[in-house]
Amino acid sequence: MSPASAKETARVLLPVLGAGADPGATEAEPDARPRRLPPWLKRPIPAAGGIGFTRDLVAELGLETVCESAKCPNRSECWTSRTATFMVLGDVCTRPCGFCAVPRGKPEAVADDEPDRLAEACARLGLKHVVITSVTRDDLLDQGAGHFRDCVLAVRSRLDATIEVLTPDFSGRPDLIDLVIDARPDVFNHNLETVARLQRAVRRKSQYATSLAVLEHVKRSSPAIKTKSGLMLGLGETTEEVVETLADLRMIGCDFVTLGQYLQPTARLLPVVRYLHPDEFDELGRIARAMGFLEVASGPFVRSSYHAGEMAQAAPSTPLPLV
Numbered sequence: 001m002s003p004a005s006a007k008e009t010a011r012v013l014l015p016v017l018g019a020g021a022d023p024g025a026t027e028a029e030p031d032a033r034p035r036r037l038p039p040w041l042k043r044p045i046p047a048a049g050g051i052g053f054t055r056d057l058v059a060e061l062g063l064e065t066v067c068e069s070a071k072c073p074n075r076s077e078c079w080t081s082r083t084a085t086f087m088v089l090g091d092v093c094t095r096p097c098g099f100c101a102v103p104r105g106k107p108e109a110v111a112d113d114e115p116d117r118l119a120e121a122c123a124r125l126g127l128k129h130v131v132i133t134s135v136t137r138d139d140l141l142d143q144g145a146g147h148f149r150d151c152v153l154a155v156r157s158r159l160d161a162t163i164e165v166l167t168p169d170f171s172g173r174p175d176l177i178d179l180v181i182d183a184r185p186d187v188f189n190h191n192l193e194t195v196a197r198l199q200r201a202v203r204r205k206s207q208y209a210t211s212l213a214v215l216e217h218v219k220r221s222s223p224a225i226k227t228k229s230g231l232m233l234g235l236g237e238t239t240e241e242v243v244e245t246l247a248d249l250r251m252i253g254c255d256f257v258t259l260g261q262y263l264q265p266t267a268r269l270l271p272v273v274r275y276l277h278p279d280e281f282d283e284l285g286r287i288a289r290a291m292g293f294l295e296v297a298s299g300p301f302v303r304s305s306y307h308a309g310e311m312a313q314a315a316p317s318t319p320l321p322l323v
């Protein structure tokens with residue numbers, strides 16, 4: 001799929017869907033950066049104790065979660081309902097993305113018993129849908145793909161649940177992606193994170209085309225596995241660029257898409273350029289559905305794994321074909 005064809009799709013879709021006017025999304029304007037959370041991003045302080053079971057279990061089994069590492073704003077809600085997204089392969093990442101709170105550095109050796117501990121946690125939480133993600137491990141020969149496979153197999157051996165992997169790009173290497181595919185996850189999720197123009201600023205060592213190639217490879221080699229991707233909004237992208245990105249994903253048959261508000265996890269990470277109003281998320285959700293995605297989640301608090309089980313279970317059983 002060429003960038004030109006995605007641009008053409010966006011050019012056609014924007015006026016048809018009434019999204020040609022871009023009410024506020026523009027290039028980054030440093031002086032206009034919002035400093036306060038808008039009212040729709042303020043949440044009541046959660047009741048104490050709700051997250052205790054999940055927190056204690058994660059600690060007891062020595063696991064990592066992206067909920068904590070990425071300072072996810074939904075942690076109270078998800079953990080209270082005994083849902084978590086487990087982050088395997090350690091808590092140190094080899095890539096310096098500008099949006100992510102996971103520490104960067106030299107990771108430790110992979111723990112061989114992690115798949116069993118992960119499966120134990122999923123069983124005790126009684127998960128019906130398991131989401132497994134990881135840090136990026138460019139230091140490993142297989143970049144952690146074999147460990148992903150082992151984690152999926154371990155979880156499947158312990159419980160009857162759908163399984164979603166949210167992977168790094170494995171440098172786009174088909175042989176490594178195939179290691180994960182071999183374990184037959186139900187959903188293969190890999191995030192573009194942002195539009196093409198902002199990749200270098202936001203993801204730094206990762207590339208838009210490589211990420212599209214990962215998802216396309218999964219779709220070509222295993223059409224029964226649903227593919228999924230997500231974008232953080234509010235980093236300076238325009239609505240037209242978002243629609244172009246959605247068109248790129250549709251061109252490779254991506255089944256699910258998530259759109260959520262970027263929130264700056266710590267002061268040293270990229271600032272928020274703009275807070276999108278919930279109405280804008282609704283409109284982008286409508287656009288994505290009109291483009292043919294099987295399932296779409298679009299809202300300020302949407303994250304890749306937010307209500308991932310509902311998304312996987314609501315979708316028709318037949319994945320989309322390549323366009």
Ligand code: SF4
Nearest residue numbers: 067072074075078305
């Ligand atoms: S949305 Fe995902 S990462 Fe955030 S708390 Fe929920 S399960 Fe964890």
